Amino acid sequence: MVVVVAAPRGRDGFEPWRDIPAVAARVLRPRIDAIACELVETIRTEVGGYRAAPNTDVGRDVLAAVRRAVAQFVSLIENPVAPSSDDVEFFRRLGRTEYRNGRELDDLQAAYRVGARVACRRYAQIAQAAALPMTTVLSISDAVLAHIDNLANESAKGYAEAKSHGVDDPGRRRRALVERLVRRNPPEVGPSTAELAERAGWAVPDALACLVVDDPGGGRFRFDPDVLLLERAGELTAVIPGPRVAAACAAVGGARAAVGPVLPVAETWLSRYCARLALRTLPRSPEVIAADQHLLELFLRAGEPLGALLGRRGVDRLAELGAGKAARLAETLAALLASWGRSAPEIAAELGIHPQTARYRLRQLDEVFGDRMGDPDFRYEAETVLRLRALRRRG
Structure with missing residues (x-):
């Protein structure tokens, strides 16, 4: 009707x-x-x-x-x-x-x-x-x-x-608490985290972590009573006191999930951010992904659009030499940057090429980049771009 x-x-x-x-x-x-x-x-x-x-x-x-x-x-x-x-x-x-x-x-x-x-x-x-x-x-x-x-x-x-x-709904009080905990910049007005925790009957821990589960399936997991839950749009966030992290991860066995690092309560949002980023960017895993074991990779993946811009103004100059030569020089550049000051024989040993070939490639890199090869900022940018591209190739 x-x-x-x-x-x-x-x-x-x-x-x-x-x-x-x-x-x-x-x-x-x-x-x-x-x-x-x-x-x-x-x-x-x-x-x-x-x-x-x-x-x-x-x-x-x-x-x-x-x-x-x-x-x-x-x-x-x-x-x-x-x-x-x-x-x-x-x-x-x-x-x-x-x-x-x-x-x-x-x-x-x-x-x-x-x-x-x-x-x-x-x-x-x-x-x-x-x-x-x-x-x-x-x-x-x-x-x-x-x-x-x-x-x-x-x-x-x-x-x-x-x-x-719902004047005295315990679920509402816990939801209000977890909503504030996962906000990066909670409002300055209204009740504080401590006040909301007291209303919810939740003991504030010294540190906690966020476990994020993709497609939780309607609350089929069983967590300890002191774990706070927030579910929306097919995603479940569990806010877990530090000592309970292992048990919470075991409770979601078989689901696609990631857990952020254990951090101070004020950085709950950061633990959740790491877990969500891991779910979104890292390859699927049958185990719960521990985001704190992939922080550098997450950092690079989160900045991927900016990494592409860095590449355009630096490493992409190699593309002017043709695909094959560019790939070989990029490989050589990555080996050089991995430990600055390596000799041609050392680079050759790592890449499995003849030392003379390594010397030839190093001269080509000098021709392409000139004085920039001695600039620490350029070397840092170039290594970041090359690492990001390696991650992209791995999926």
């Missing part, structure tokens, strides 16, 4: 979107994505609880919500009585999510206020650039405020609904 909900009303039945001509929607619609991105950047800058990077779960949630709000506003201008039950549910769900994640409603309401301010300014600029009448510009500003007020009210209802059904 499709439920058709009339257009939202402002306070006292005020509906300023009815005064906006449809041409305004045609001007705004092509700019929905650009407007949403601008609003998100401002919200991330001004609202502490939403400073997460765009590629985090919180960052993606904020972008989805803002884009939904902008698109709904444009649709409201086009058709004030369009079906909107899905939108109502979406913004109520935002409020429920805030509660279940252990956050107060203050950050979400602040985000609405910031969004309204920026949207009013941006919409007015677009309308004026399109030579729309000033009365339309003013109506748009009134409509934005009424629209955001409605969305904020729906989210407040969702928050209140969730709160009424």
